[in-house]
Amino acid sequence: MTQQDISVLGLGHMGATLAHLFLESGFTTTVWNRSVERAAPLVAAGATAAPDPAAAVGDAAVAVICLDRYEHAQALLEQAEVAGTLSGHVIVNLTWGTPDEARTMSRWVGERGGRYLDGNIYDYPTNLGPDSAGLSYAGDRSVFDAHRHLLAALGRPRYDGADPALPNILGSSGGIAHHVAVAGFYEAAAYAAHYGVSPAIFLEFHERLGAPLTSHACQVAVEHLQSGDFTSNQAALRTHFDSMVVNCADMRRIGQPAIMLGAFHDVLANVVEAKGDMALAAVYEDLSRPET
Ligand SMILES: NC(=O)c1ccc[n+]([C@@H]2O[C@H](COP(=O)([O-])OP(=O)(O)OC[C@H]3O[C@@H](n4cnc5c(N)ncnc54)[C@H](OP(=O)(O)O)[C@@H]3O)[C@@H](O)[C@H]2O)c1
Structure with missing residues (x-):
């Protein structure tokens, strides 16, 4: 590839970890974050800082987005300069959201000539890496097949199906079960603690x-x-x-x-x-x- 292998937009706890993992696997990596100071540790580790989101998307064949919410990811893509760079590019969106948000974004990117893979991360940043089973993807199968060597830097790539909503359906269902179970554990641990255990x-x-x-x-x-x-x-x-x-x-x-x-x-x-x-x-x- 002559252009950068991959871009990561959003360098919070999760996005920064993803970018570090791409670098550790030897991929040339562009990064962008709204608060620019968060890019500094990645630049020190070998990444290139993009001046704006349009440059980050246009710079690489694959742009990974990991913001806090879909509405912010959508607003970022809707900026005219960014939308103009989508044609021929791949968006892999690892932001957590609802099934409908994933379908809407997939359609919207497709209408602008981009290709879209949605994903869900079902693990903490510290557990990610080539051996992790914490990520799942769905959407355009040919995109998944063409770029699975990149995705393998984050965890064992798992394709769940053509409907881009599937990772969010599974991840959110898992999240419901997880949060109720964890809250139950806290309640139970407090009961045990009352009796000295x-x-x-x-x-x-x-x-x-x-x-x-x-x-x-x-x-x-x-x-x-x-x-x-x-x-x-x-x-x-x-x-x-x-x-x-x-x-x-x-x-x-x-x-x-x-x-x-x-x-x-x-x-x-x-x-x-x-x-x-x-x-x-x-x-x-x-x-x-x-x-x-
Ligand atoms: N952390 C985890 O353990 C974990 C696990 C699984 C999935 N996830 C998912 O991963 C995603 C990111 O989580 P995180 O832990 O990295 O969150 P985080 O540390 O709070 O980072 C949030 C990111 O979103 C950016 N952002 C927020 N509002 C924005 C806006 N209006 N425009 C542009 N950028 C904006 C922030 O930029 P600034 O730096 O400028 O604020 C930052 O890069 C979420 O969807 C989360 O559910 C996280």
Whole structure:
């Protein structure tokens, strides 16, 4: 390639890590950031600082965008000078957003002669690198195939499908599960700490038994959802609910608000009469139906 191999626009915690990884893999790298001082460490590491976003996009066959939100990435691309550089160039957008935002941006770039790959990063910057499994891509398959050697600097390239929304669908769904689970862990660790068990000791228990049990429960839930059969000879929804009644009461007795567990308790309280004998997964539809 005569031009720079790759550009990175957005040098926050994540974008700066991406740019460093491209440099470490030996790619010639252009960088741009709204606050120019954030480019300095990358220039010191061998990158070229672009004077503006249009230069960053026009300078390289592939421009990676990693801003805080799609609306800012879209505004950046919509600047007339930037839009004029898109034709024949590839945009890989690794900004976190919604499925619709990814589809809109893909269409918009395509209408200006650019090619578009959307991606989602499902890991912290420190864990990224050629062995990471934390990134997924979707959109134009030929773009993915042509540039997977570049993407391999960030993690093992994984193509999830032609719909550019897929990384955001999977990443956001994972994020919902992750944040609720992590909040649940905090609440549980605080309960253990009240009784003198340190978060570190609770973590050991959680990793040995809790996390595998949660993973197993998710697998069983999907079997119930796929079959439509919510009978269970293991633990009935009522049994789960009864344990939550006990746990919430004791948490509140010791002064914990039981926000996370209490929320699930309240959902189950509404259905336990009708669904108490079924598997816990029978509550899926109560958590997923539209708000009225
Ligand atoms: N950090 C993580 O662990 C992680 C993990 C997975 C995914 N992600 C995703 O990666 C993306 C970036 O995250 P981050 O951690 O790097 O965030 P960050 O450190 O807050 O950086 C945000 C970046 O967006 C830029 N920006 C914000 N508003 C802008 C605007 N109006 N115009 C131009 N640039 C603008 C900032 O520029 P300035 O420097 O000028 O403010 C900065 O480069 C997000 O979508 C995030 O969800 C992050």
